Amino acid sequence: MNRREFLQQAGFAAGAIVAGGSAQPLVRAADVGGRCVIVRDPSDRIATQPPVEWAITRLRDALAGRDVSVATAADFDQAPPAPHGIMVAGRTNDAAAKLAAAAGVGLADSPESLAVAPVKGAAGSRSLVIGSDARGLSFALTDLADAVALGDEPLAALTPNRITIEHPANRVRGIGRLFCSDLEDKPWYNDRGFWRRYLDLLASQRFNRFHLALGLGYDFARGVKDSYFYFPYPFLLAVPGHQVRAAGLPDAERDNNLVMLRFIGDECAARGIDFQLGLWCHQYQFADSPDVNYRIEGLTGGNHASYCRDALAALLKACPNVAGVTFRIHGESGIAEGSYDFWKTVFEGVVRCGRKVPIEMHAKGSDQTIIDIALATGMPVTMAPKFCAEHMGLPYCQASIRPTELPHPGREDQGFFAKSSGTRSFLRYGYGDLLAEDRRYDVVHRMWPGTQRVLLWGDPVFAAAFGRTSGFCGSAGCELFEPMSFKGRMGSGRPGGRQGYADDSLKTAADFEKYRYWYVLWGRLLYNSDADPQIWQRVLRHEYGKAAAPAVEQALASAGRILPMVTTANSQSASYNAYWVEMSYNMPIVDPARRHPYADTPSPKRFGTVSPLDPQLFARVDDFAEQALRGERSGKYTPAEVASWLEHLARTAGEQLSAAAKLAGADQTKPAFRRAALDVQIQAAMGTFFSQKLRSAMLWALFSRTGDAAAATAAIDRYRAARGAWAEAAEKANGVYAADITYGPSYFHRGHWLDRLSAIDADIADMETHAQHKPESEQTPVAGAKVAAAIAAVLTPPPRPDLTAEHQPPPPFERRQAIELALRLPNARASAPAPLLHYRRVNQADAWQRCEMVAQGAQQYRTTIPADYTDSRFPLQYYFELRDSAGASRLSPGFNADWSNPPYYVIRQSRAARRP
Numbered sequence: 075m076n077r078r079e080f081l082q083q084a085g086f087a088a089g090a091i092v093a094g095g096s097a098q099p100l101v102r103a104a105d106v107g108g109r110c111v112i113v114r115d116p117s118d119r120i121a122t123q124p125p126v127e128w129a130i131t132r133l134r135d136a137l138a139g140r141d142v143s144v145a146t147a148a149d150f151d152q153a154p155p156a157p158h159g160i161m162v163a164g165r166t167n168d169a170a171a172k173l174a175a176a177a178g179v180g181l182a183d184s185p186e187s188l189a190v191a192p193v194k195g196a197a198g199s200r201s202l203v204i205g206s207d208a209r210g211l212s213f214a215l216t217d218l219a220d221a222v223a224l225g226d227e228p229l230a231a232l233t234p235n236r237i238t239i240e241h242p243a244n245r246v247r248g249i250g251r252l253f254c255s256d257l258e259d260k261p262w263y264n265d266r267g268f269w270r271r272y273l274d275l276l277a278s279q280r281f282n283r284f285h286l287a288l289g290l291g292y293d294f295a296r297g298v299k300d301s302y303f304y305f306p307y308p309f310l311l312a313v314p315g316h317q318v319r320a321a322g323l324p325d326a327e328r329d330n331n332l333v334m335l336r337f338i339g340d341e342c343a344a345r346g347i348d349f350q351l352g353l354w355c356h357q358y359q360f361a362d363s364p365d366v367n368y369r370i371e372g373l374t375g376g377n378h379a380s381y382c383r384d385a386l387a388a389l390l391k392a393c394p395n396v397a398g399v400t401f402r403i404h405g406e407s408g409i410a411e412g413s414y415d416f417w418k419t420v421f422e423g424v425v426r427c428g429r430k431v432p433i434e435m436h437a438k439g440s441d442q443t444i445i446d447i448a449l450a451t452g453m454p455v456t457m458a459p460k461f462c463a464e465h466m467g468l469p470y471c472q473a474s475i476r477p478t479e480l481p482h483p484g485r486e487d488q489g490f491f492a493k494s495s496g497t498r499s500f501l502r503y504g505y506g507d508l509l510a511e512d513r514r515y516d517v518v519h520r521m522w523p524g525t526q527r528v529l530l531w532g533d534p535v536f537a538a539a540f541g542r543t544s545g546f547c548g549s550a551g552c553e554l555f556e557p558m559s560f561k562g563r564m565g566s567g568r569p570g571g572r573q574g575y576a577d578d579s580l581k582t583a584a585d586f587e588k589y590r591y592w593y594v595l596w597g598r599l600l601y602n603s604d605a606d607p608q609i610w611q612r613v614l615r616h617e618y619g620k621a622a623a624p625a626v627e628q629a630l631a632s633a634g635r636i637l638p639m640v641t642t643a644n645s646q647s648a649s650y651n652a653y654w655v656e657m658s659y660n661m662p663i664v665d666p667a668r669r670h671p672y673a674d675t676p677s678p679k680r681f682g683t684v685s686p687l688d689p690q691l692f693a694r695v696d697d698f699a700e701q702a703l704r705g706e707r708s709g710k711y712t713p714a715e716v717a718s719w720l721e722h723l724a725r726t727a728g729e730q731l732s733a734a735a736k737l738a739g740a741d742q743t744k745p746a747f748r749r750a751a752l753d754v755q756i757q758a759a760m761g762t763f764f765s766q767k768l769r770s771a772m773l774w775a776l777f778s779r780t781g782d783a784a785a786a787t788a789a790i791d792r793y794r795a796a797r798g799a800w801a802e803a804a805e806k807a808n809g810v811y812a813a814d815i816t817y818g819p820s821y822f823h824r825g826h827w828l829d830r831l832s833a834i835d836a837d838i839a840d841m842e843t844h845a846q847h848k849p850e851s852e853q854t855p856v857a858g859a860k861v862a863a864a865i866a867a868v869l870t871p872p873p874r875p876d877l878t879a880e881h882q883p884p885p886p887f888e889r890r891q892a893i894e895l896a897l898r899l900p901n902a903r904a905s906a907p908a909p910l911l912h913y914r915r916v917n918q919a920d921a922w923q924r925c926e927m928v929a930q931g932a933q934q935y936r937t938t939i940p941a942d943y944t945d946s947r948f949p950l951q952y953y954f955e956l957r958d959s960a961g962a963s964r965l966s967p968g969f970n971a972d973w974s975n976p977p978y979y980v981i982r983q984s985r986a987a988r989r990p
Contacts, residue, residue, distance in 0.1 A: 250553055
């Protein structure tokens with residue numbers, strides 16, 4: 075295998091792998107001093123497992139791609155002379171253990187751990203590559219393979235100058251891929267070469283779980299046109315004792331679907347990846363669906379549950395490498411919430427397969443009863459809540475959820491969505507009450523694709539922060555729906571593939587290849603949030619050239635922080651189905667009656683009333699305007715601050731992209747650079763658009779409350795600037811991206827950036843018309859000076875007070891134990907008000923509590939979280955609000971300069987209280 079073939083297999087776009095340009099020159103054996111010998115003991119039970127065999131093949135191919143010959147041996151004493159030698163071993167190998175001890179390598183026995191170290195050798199440089207298990211060992215080997223393939227000095231990776239020891243921060247690091255469209259998805263589903271290249275990429279970047287989701291093509295079984303794999307079982311197998319089939323589906327095609335499913339599982343197992351099968355729909359009747367392509371025959375209410383049970387058991391027996399099953403158990407599965415007997419019967423199918431198959435349940439609509447039914451099977455159970463509604467938000471677990479998702483007095487459990495619209499509504503878009511310390515299940519946070527589907531994303535800082543956050547309060551990790559998830563959904567698929575380009579020169583050989591950098595960042599930083607930056611920087615150097623790579627990294631990073639901030643601070647909808655942030659349909663500032671899809675936002679449904687996804691820490695536009703007119707300054711992060719940060723990110727992304735283009739020279743005309751450049755430009759334009767629209771909305775809110783003409787004029791000016799940014803992005807994308815990029819059938823699921831301009835223009839016209847008249851809702855007149863000060867606060871938000879806080883979080887606590895908290899403010903003035911403590915159980919159904927701290931001498935404050943409040947099953951989280959004598963405040967710890975940290979402290983209960 076030559077280098078080009080290896081890199082293509084590794085997931086690089088074929089068009090980017092060319093002689094010269096950004097690709098590194100071929101290094102031949104004569105240049106690096108001969109061949110390499112790989113030493114492996116055939117009796118080593120870890121080093122001979124399939125994932126290690128696969129990884130050694132990857133390393134051999136990488137060396138061959140650099141024209142370096144490879145020999146093998148059972149031990150160093152028998153190895154042929156070679157200047158480079160690698161000993162590949164499991165932790166329990168005696169010879170490796172002696173070498174490790176001599177080199178000072180202390181590898182833990184925790185799963186998936188690895189070490190790479192230089193060791194002494196008489197015949198040349200020698201390296202020890204050791205793993206606690208097959209996965210850990212394969213991770214070390216594939217890292218060497220990537221370093222060989224992408225490095226300037228291909229064999230430098232084989233002669234490390236320091237000891238590297240790594241272990242995973244998160245037990246679960248998953249990728250979800252959806253089958254939504256028979257037109258767009260059958261080609262990749264049936265392509266064995268695709269699966270080998272795709273799974274090579276996942277495994278080499280340390281993902282350890284792959285979730286193939288079937289049955290997510292619709293939110294509900296109504297208006298179904300494309301039902302392929304929607305109710306999955308009849309598309310995979312005929313079940314003895316049941317005459318059930320998908321009408322019109324040839325038996326041969328059904329049987330081949332099962333063959334391919336088994337193939338995917340086998341290929342996952344060969345690489346050390348857990349294959350998670352998602353069965354998201356269990357409804358076989360499709361309401362209002364006269365044009366459905368495949369109807370399900372042979373089922374009635376009487377045999378539905380038993381068929382699903384038997385089909386599931388047969389499926390798991392036929393595919394022995396399915397490592398776990400994911401179920402959607404809320405109403406969108408087609409099964410009414412609270413149908414406990416149905417799920418008890420279905421889960422019996424897992425038991426009947428005769429082996430351990432963990433059960434994962436999507437958290438929405440769940441309660442303790444359904445959890446107990448799953449636990450009663452004896453299988454491991456995982457609950458999978460959405461990370462930040464159905465979007466990628468800032469990289470922390472929200473301090474609160476929106477009021478619309480909180481359970482309200484009088485809300486009862488009734489109807490088809492009894493739980494998720496009733497007393498369990500707080501699990502619609504978050505972790506709810508799942509993080510109790512004594513839980514008997516795992517929690518894996520799933521990131522839905524509302525924020526990023528089409529555009530290239532890449533920010534190492536945020537990815538590392540998500541890596542740290544994914545273990546929140548003992549959570550097992552994170553699963554991400556990959557880019558382009560839901561492409562072709564709800565019957566909107568089109569022939570010709572999933573990629574959204576009109577310009578064929580920008581298409582990659584396989585759809586995932588454009589996003590290789592995305593996979594590298596997420597996989598490596600979910601595994602180790604302190605991973606060596608060289609891991610992703612070598613990818614950037616290969617794709618964009620050595621000179622331009624640092625600027626490309628910064629451009630992508632700045633652009634990549636824009637949309638997560640938008641979704642956290644001003645989320646027009648929690649639903650990915652309504653809110654496609656990359657190409658959002660305009661929500662009006664002025665007239666809520668204007669068409670838009672954002673039903674799940676407070677009334678009147680306009681931009682100023684939109685709730686943040688985290689209303690505990692972020693202020694609404696209208697609330698900020700009212701406070702500004704009163705001269706108040708809340709501790710919450712304001713839309714004015716968010717607008718300034720978005721503006722900064724957009725400007726920085728543009729500056730770094732310009733620098734990259736100059737440094738890239740001729741390489742800027744290559745497909746990889748053109749793809750990245752356009753996507754950075756679009757995201758930067760979105761940053762400018764939302765920053766200016768937020769300002770326009772705040773200024774309009776001031777006008778609506780005061781009738782001040784200056785506020786109205788400024789609001790119109792800012793809206794026009796926002797419109798200009800959007801139009802610029804649309805023109806750049808025109809002719810490059812397809813005129814109709816389809817993620818669903820409705821006007822807000824599909825289209826192009828150009829399509830959105832008319833709604834923006836209509837809102838600006840409404841603003842211009844209304845600005846000529848006094849607002850109907852005009853309140854008590856406000857002095858002109860106060861309005862001017864409020865306008866200034868919108869355009870240039872005042873800095874937060876420069877108050878330093880010193881605080882040491884207490885150790886884990888016992889239930890019914892009061893918790894003493896101390897705070898020191900070394901630079902606070904004596905006249906400043908006492909700080910406020912905000913605290914809450916780590917339960918999103920609970921309200922935050924607040925109390926004023928008590929002074930304990932100069933600049934010292936104390937308070938107590940009472941014992942009756944700690945009498946619960948949950949950890950605690952808290953933060954401080956520091957106030958100055960002028961009425962301004964700041965939060966502590968609050969967000970850091972790049973918004974990449976948890977803005978609160980967390981105290982766990984003692985280990986004795988946690989899950990066994």
